Amino acid sequence: MKRAHSRRWRESAWAIVAGLSCVLAGPAGAQSPEWAAIGLSTAWQDIRMFGYGADGEESLDGMMYGVEARVSVWRVRASGEYRQGRLWQHHLAGADTRVISARASLGVQLFDWVALVGGPLVTRVGTPAGDRQIVRWRVGTALSVPLVGDLVEGFATVAGSVAGTAVEGVIVPESGGGGEVGLVIAPEGRPVWARLGYRVDREYMHVDESQTIETAFLTLGVSIPRTSRARSAR
């Protein structure tokens, strides 16, 4: 049994390495022109929890503020975002609660218009019973399409949750998924950009409990273009 288990791990490891080789050996032209970017983000977030609370339903909405950042090296892009705010609770009288939403993602650009992305998504909501922290691991595909020349680019991401390990105090949904659609506006020759989008996430904690989060966000930021590589010889 032990030997079969280790053989499956070795086979899985070789499969992952082979898959990554195919991905990374893809055609050139998928290198991003920017090296790094950072921006300030504001969002309207609407959270609805079903099968939770005394009424079996809870909804919160309000403004959240945070930052986004990303770094591109060759065809690998690492990104992260963090937002927090106080959302208004509709089913509890006159109470607002602190909500934190954070996400990290690692993507591999296959072509100019498609990338594989994956990473954790964390939501922390304050409740009368204490902070409720939900962690889910997402893997998906990100698509990008130039809509108005080099000025406006549309993007869409579809991702599904993969199984994770629950730890004390952290809820790991059994299943779920989500998607994101939006625009990136980046004037040519300028290091500024804007990202406008809408994201919806749906998680099923167990049969009777689920959660839907809708986020409409706007991020304004600056980017650092990829610099020239100077070579010299005598």
Place this chain on the structure above:
Amino acid sequence: MTPRIRYIPWFVVPLLLAVPGAAWAQCEMDLVEAGVQAYRDLELDAATDLLNGAVSVNASSPCSTTDARALTYLGAAHWLAERPDAATRAFTQAVIRAPRFRPDPFEFPPEVTALFDEVRRSTPSVAATLPDFVAIGPGAEETLFIRLAASTDHAVSVTIREDGLPVQTVYRGPVVAGPRGTLVEWNGRGSDGEPVSTGWYDLEIVSMDDQARPLRKVVVVLTVESDAPVEQETVVALPTVDSAAAQMVVPREPSAWKAVAVGGAGLLGGALVLAGPAMLEGGQGTWARYPIAGSIGVAGIIGFVRHLRGGGAQTAFRSDVADAEPPLVEAPAPPPTLRIRPGYQRRVELDRRTTASDDLRRTPGSP
């Protein structure tokens, strides 16, 4: 009574022949001073004869006509002898040969110095001072400096000529009569920007009047030797690759299928934002999605129209250029070193029927 002829010893004959030669040698050394002394003794006729004699001896003699001092005393003697035209001519020669010379106000009466000054102001003349040797090239001087001393403010043109043909116009403009003069420089190159080759060249300085008519010129012979550049290892410089330069702008051709694809993508994205929450459990959707859906839809419509009509330009990032090795550029060969030696100077009058040339000995110092 019969005269008796006495025997003359043979060694006396050379002595008798040497007496006139001795008298002639005295002229070579003391004519100017004798003329000056005669002037001071108011022996004007003697002074005139002696100084005329000194002026008329050729340049190879120590009693050279190049002595502006002699000409000044000669002019003063003429003036005291009530011969103003002769005095003017003598002063003019003095100014031409030594533009910066001024008579001693304690030696001559004010009327003489005033006449000399008037002649100086009306006689544009220039003298050139050059170094004995200069090397122009890598690791050496960059230019040949020429200091021009003028008798009065006037316009000059300074030209480098080879076999009479102009090689380079060094300077064309005014020179001033001050003690520092005017400094011009030549970089050893011709009008094509390239260093001149080995040979003899004439540095010609022409003085002009108010109507830009040439009056006289000074010509300095320049001996130029061009040394071949030192052999050195070729330096190879690789230009930097700019990521911005790796982008290329390509024209956008009208394309119906691209228009449909872009328009469809935008409208689909907008529709997903609007309708997506309705497909979720309990999803009535937040109001904030409406402007986002509208923005995506409008962007898709704009993209549809642009691709349908074509025109304009779009940027494509050429990572193959950014990643490619840049071409090698060979560094240019260094210029040769020029060794320039100023030599013989001569003056030429240009506004007279008969050209009167006064050869000067090489005078690298102040005239």
